[in-house]
Amino acid sequence: MKTTRPAVFKPSLLAGPAIDQTGVEERTARFTKRSIKAASKMQGLLMTLSMIDLTTLEGKDSVGKVEQLCYKALHLHDAFEGLPTVAAICVYPSHVRTAKKALQDSLVKVASVATAFPAGQSSIDIKLAETRFAVAEGADEIDMVISRGKFLAGEYEYVFDEIAAIKAACGAARLKVILETGELGSLDDVRKASQLAIAAGADFIKTSTGKIQPAATLPVTLVMLETIRDHYYKTGCKVGMKPAGGISTSKLALHYLVMLNETLGADWMNPHWFRFGASSLANNVLLQIAKEKEGCYQSPNYFSVD
Amino acid sequence: MKKSTQRLSVLKTYKLYIGGQFPRTESGRYVAALDANGNKIANLCLASRKDCREAIVAARGALGSWSQRAANNRGQILYRIAELVESRKEAFIAELQQQGLSRSAATRETNAAIDCLIYYAGWCDKYQAIFSTVNPVASSHYNFSVCEPMGVVTLLAPASPLLGLVSVLAPCVAGGNTAVVLANEKRSLSAISLAEVLHSSDVPGGVVNILTGSYAELLPWIVEHRDVNAVVYAEKDAAQLPSLRTKATGNLKRVLHWPLDDWQQAEVQSPYRILDLQEIKTTWHPIQQIAGSGASY
Amino acid sequence: MPTKKNKSTLPRLRLGAGWSYAPAPESAASARINEQYELFINGKWQKPAKRAYIDSINPATEKKLYRAAVASEQDIDKAVVSARTAFDKYWKKMPANERGKYIFRIARLLQEQARELSVMETLDGGKPIRESRDFDVPMACNHFFYYAGWADKLEFAFPNRAPRPLGVAAQITPWNFPLLMAAWKIAPALATGNTVVLKPAETTSLSTLKLASIIEEADLPPGVVNIITGAGDTGAALVRHAGINKIAFTGSTAVGKLIQQQTAATTKKLTLELGGKAANIIFSDAPIDQAVEGVVNGIFFNQGHVCCAGSRLYVQESIAPLFIQKLKDRMATLLVGDPMDKNTDIGAINSAEQLEKINYYIRLGKKEGSLHYESAVALPKKGYFCRPTLFTKVAQSSRLAQEEIFGPVLAILTFRTEDEVIEKANNSPYGLSAGVWTDKGSRIFNMSRRLKAGVVWANSYNLFDPASPFGGYKESGYGREGGVHGLLPYVSF
Structure with missing residues (x-):
């Protein structure tokens, strides 16, 4: 069931509960205390792989690089049977066509960053044009950035309208809204930006571009998950979550899954509603899977670097 | 029998002091207060358990505003009491002499009582800084402990009729408590005279309540009363203590024993007397960690 | 827990249903x-x-x-x-x-x-x-x-x-x-x-x-x-x-x-x-999600065998339904069972005698007319265990709100104003601890001063430290x- 989202900005969209950072950190520390062993660990590792947005977002990205990454997306480690594919490939708009072609007939989605990624410092027209271009090239998902400068200056209506306009330009593509939480400065603003993005039409909210430190953290992600939860309580509508940047070990990924499991529950424990934006996480998970299967610690040399 | 040319002296009735007023005992009972030679000098109320109850209700009612009054204002009020005792010094000395003290002992006692009031007046806005702490806890929390008055305190006044009374009363009210004083059974006059001073100083009604009466009759009611937070017993003789402690168990009243006989000693006066009638309250609050190492921001 | 299509209830989350943690016993x-x-x-x-x-x-x-x-x-x-x-x-x-x-x-x-x-x-x-x-x-x-x-x-x-x-x-x-x-x-x-x-x-x-x-x-x-x-x-x-x-x-x-x-x-x-029967007070401007956690920590820490447990929860009426829903959802993720399992949140009740006392109060709460709720977690066959439990619609005058249970049983009451909740919180012979949740600094200091308790946890609960004095007022x-x-x-x- 879908509820009608507000067509226009309302200041009440910004009203949310206060966030106590210390309390958030105490809660996230508890997630890291869960001991994930045996079958539950293997299940978690496979789930992690299936939730990865395998990402390359560099100035030196080329057709060759993107093609190799797409192959990796489909063939994480062929020596092991039964591995899932990753959820998506995440590239710049200029590589969407290449990726789409390389991934044809597979279930792996193509996500494109857009809206003058990563800073977002451009005009709305250019951002809309870039979004339309990426969608026309075949992108299944658009990862936009919010205008943090405007947000921090209190121009919430501008930020809201921009997201709503990009959402309209996405058509059938799902929209992920990057808050760039490392630039927002407080968990209260993370909460506020999350509410704004959700109200403006985000299908996913996403922590970071990966270009700014700190990127995804457990506390920031928890606050965003709780915003999603409150939206669900209120409307019955789901919104997806994508922590991105800085999640490079399977252990950390499992902490995120524990957090997801105990905050939003089973309905979000799939690639449709949860993603990891990461470039090196997949191989670390593969190392762990190999360790579980073979019983000895592994070397990175046995796993392809792309 | 007086000679016809002499002026007839006016015998005073010493009333109770409850809630800032001077009611007679509701029981209508009086006893004669006698001087050292056995001559009647006044009528004293023989307070009843209902008078006790009224006094405790008055003390409870006054607690909120007294305990939250600015500390330096409490100090000024105590100083004001000292000023007024000083201005009526001769009357206090005479009254003490009536109760059997020599002129010099009465003068010493009155002077010391005034100085004691001034001493504690000065402590009102300082003891908190001496006994409070900021506690360096390991987690990201600001943690501090402060003194809070225990509440309604019953003071069983010692035999030293003025100084002893002031020495227990001053630290009690300096610390923001309200008091129900059971005047010493043997020498009660100064307590009621002090009440008259309190009444004309700036002490709000109910902060100090003073009763005269029989210990044997009133103690059980006062000590078992569930709305009294603490009892101070200030006789050196500990004979009453076991029964006080036992009777105080119902609501776990704090029972303090300040065993002194010579109230003139300097060490009698101490901020630790104030501390004795304080609870320690510790408050925790998270500290947000933004910027710096270890922050998620 | 299948979602009930009922307009009066909030949409339900399926917690603890997707991914369960394998036993992780300490040796x-x-x-x-x-x-x-x-x-x-x-x-x-x-x-x-x-x-x-x-x-x-x-x-x-x-x-x-x-x-x-x-x-x-x-x-x-x-x-x-x-x-x-x-x-x-x-x-x-x-x-x-x-x-x-x-x-x-x-x-x-x-x-x-x-x-x-x-x-x-x-x-x-x-x-x-x-x-x-x-x-x-x-x-x-x-x-x-x-x-x-x-x-x-x-x-x-x-x-x-x-x-x-x-x-x-x-x-x-x-x-x-x-x-x-x-x-x-x-x-x-x-x-x-x-x-x-x-x-x-x-x-x-x-x-x-x-x-x-x-x-x-x-x-x-x-x-x-x-x-x-x-x-x-x-x-x-x-x-x-x-x-x-x-x-x-x-x-x-x-x-x-x-x-x-x-x-x-x-x-x-x-x-x-x-003993104690501490009030844990949630104002409408509280950091709600952290407060839910504080309530859970306040009453379910150590199976509720804590003298300063936040066993009386006062929630401001305007946020009560959502808050209680969140609390119930959080309770669904609490794992009860083998104390030696590193994932266990709530272990065994200390003795058969104590379990009987807790169960007595649960029966009493039902008899008093309060609404009983417990999480759906399965309990081990052997040993003394109790599900995390809460009661709503508890009256100030009920025994459930007055007596120390010393178990994982929370009594929830609601309030409207600050003045009212101070009076209700202090309306107890005990005075060991209290919790206050609000975003407003001046209110925290007012509450901290007025609550007659030896420890006041503001926007936190059940914290201890060697440097921090602990002990009670009153009984x-x-x-x-x-x-x-x-x-x-x-x-x-």
């Missing part, structure tokens, strides 16, 4: 538990005079774990005499910094044997290994470490006074935090120069007996710390003994009152840390443990 092998324990008196392990012993069971399995000696009057006398001798002969003569070094040494040995102590605490008492490991044992170590440093600095704690030790301190600890309470009692007593006779609760003596062996290993002079075991009779006899100068008791208000009466005619200095007892103020009960001037 019991790291604890070397003897079949039988004697009394630790005068630095030696001594058999009880009457050769009487009492079994202690593991409440999670109902199996016997060990048996501990029952000290009789004769044994108590021996312990008190040895403590007195140690006081006169060694402890009061020893330079204060040397005394401190002994206490530091205990702290270090505790750290080194933390794992074994955690396992013992969990096997004996039923608390989750995560709590023993992350809370009880490290906090106990820290307590010794903290007070060790005070030993040679006491004159700075009491300006213008020369503190003197009292002599022999009799200490009685409860079953909810056995090792930690022993640390709370022994560390300040030793730091101030007193010697100790301590009796742990009979259902949970193991970690205290292990502490005795650590004290033995630390090579303290014989008799400085004596550990005697036994039940209520042993405790009563210890309290009665004429040779003690100080009693420190943590336990129920009823027993605390008895002790005050029994010692009324003596000069024994008494401090009591007793929750008197005296403080922890911090500078925790020294006062063990000195005279």
